[in-house]
Amino acid sequence: MNNFSYITPTRYVFGHGAEEKAGELAKANGMTRVMIVYGKGSVVRSGLLDRVKKSLSDSCIESVDLGGIQPNPTDEKVYEGIALGRETGVDGIIAVGGGSAIDTAKAIAAGILYDGDFWDFYTGKTVVEKALPIGVVLTIPAAGSEGSGNSVITHRNGMKKLSLRTDMALRPKFSCMNPELTFTLPPYQTACGICDMMIHIFERYFSPTTGVEVTDRVAEGLIKAIMTETPKILADPCDYDARANIMWSGTLAHNGLCGTGRAEDWASHFMEHEVSALYPEVAHGAGLAVMVPAWMTHVSRTNPAKVAQLARRVLDVNETDDTKAALEGIERLRAFFTSLGLPSTLSELGVKEADIPVMVEKLHINKGEHVGAYVPLTASDTAEIYHLAM
């Protein structure tokens, strides 16, 4: 096990009516005038935005709106939010939505207090030392951003998708999590979210670090729980307990717990980011559903042990040979994703084989000669994985 320093200071207020606590939580965190960052009209149409605003005004907190955040959120909205926030003098940011709204809120929270370009944080030019406090009302369990210090933003011109990881500065002060708010999520979006959270766990699970039985077992338990609860949601989208289990799993998948004491991989995520940067209509979770089995297939050629462990412990594969166990596990995982209506090839997502060299080149420019930790991948490896995924 590696040394680590770990803190998760977010307060999670979870359950029925959690969004109605937004006001008192914002007040307890010193907010008096906030920017509400949200995405599509569904937050407005469902009346959720009004309920959050009422909760805020009941606690004497003013608010300004920044709506229209898109999936795979871009810097355009971040710049708009920074300008709006400075102009109106907000002292807190409340994201109402999923990862796109939250990640945008984080970029704005850091950018408002920074004299330079907010991209400096994402390119590693500087680190986030201060940020406005952030609160969340979660509507899409997927990205895990409600409990993480991380944010991913897409450059609108350069088709570049960059991720930022902070220890503590950008962790939300509070996250209101009401599973009922997810009852109306369409099946495809539900499935993409579930895939995203599973792979947040995999990115930590597939590690070269040994002697990490405790986080291995926690990770396996989370995956098992997600795979048990998902069919219940497919059968009944309003199954409260199933939605609650999935929502809480999404947070635990990405708040860092499963990564304590180990090197993490993230190759699949980085490879997918190049796909959805080039094809913005591709949902991150759908891209991952394709890339991860391809990645697993490739790494199992040289290092099948951990894939085999997952197969045996979580996917009920009964096979002593590591390579065979790994391949059987990958098939079962792919079948699970397919059962959710997720794609199994890049072709299904409209990705052209001719674009593979572009994605490979950008990937290694962004992430260096070797990508990932479980098996460090060269450009030749990542090209092969993209081809496997076609």
Next chain:
Amino acid sequence: MNNFSYITPTRYVFGHGAEEKAGELAKANGMTRVMIVYGKGSVVRSGLLDRVKKSLSDSCIESVDLGGIQPNPTDEKVYEGIALGRETGVDGIIAVGGGSAIDTAKAIAAGILYDGDFWDFYTGKTVVEKALPIGVVLTIPAAGSEGSGNSVITHRNGMKKLSLRTDMALRPKFSCMNPELTFTLPPYQTACGICDMMIHIFERYFSPTTGVEVTDRVAEGLIKAIMTETPKILADPCDYDARANIMWSGTLAHNGLCGTGRAEDWASHFMEHEVSALYPEVAHGAGLAVMVPAWMTHVSRTNPAKVAQLARRVLDVNETDDTKAALEGIERLRAFFTSLGLPSTLSELGVKEADIPVMVEKLHINKGEHVGAYVPLTASDTAEIYHLAM
């Protein structure tokens, strides 16, 4: 799943040399003069106390000593610490040790800033609204107090052992966790600690709340990891990774993670507290190793389902009938405890059968007519469990 509000603001600094970070962490938390609370001479003899003091003085932090905390710590040392702290004007408390030192530090941290008797917090007369910041250098993985807001103190005269649970006020600001510090723990103390952490998980796992697959699976994973790593420590007390897995499991067992969204039980703990209050020489973990299988046997008569789930998912019991599966699981668990050198009867601990009525009476005076949640226990039930444990 039940509604919950959950926050774990402790920073865990984990790994080789973690204790050397105490000074910078104390400084970052605003401490300038601290009380160091510790137990036996081993902390002194090993040189650990000196290393912690050097780390503190390197960060310009002064310190005063409160040594001699005993297992099952009493109010006597709490009063002494409160007086010493007020006299010397400390602004932080650093516990160096295990649960006894940390729980005492918490009582002092709250008591120093309170005009009344610190027992008021433990009897429920008032709640902790403010406390001095607490830091920890952990040497015994067991109580989980390094990550919890809880504390248990024994009344030196009344043989009363009371527990206090706070949401956030008494959670340590930081905990330095170096697994190497546990290499010299004697086998019996190691075993008692392992039993304690396993049962911190059970107390949450055995819940009447349904629809909690995610925390069930996390709890099961933690138990499995503990049972996998323990034999490695018995074989080699200096196995770093095994010690690290056990140390981190002890924190995750009791920082509240496994209890999110569910009613908790705690009957076994409360029953054991009466044993070790009356027989202070009984280590808490040893008392639990006896009480928990007896408790499981009793509750399996009316509600075997969850015991059977544990048996099948964690203890590899292959039996479809719930009652039979539960009983086989209990036998395997008892055998595991015995393999660690832990007792399986109260008689082995020197407890006299004639004292059962006293323990039952005090238990229900302290905890009410019904104790526990998985199966609420009357005085007749708890008496029977004590008899089963003899």
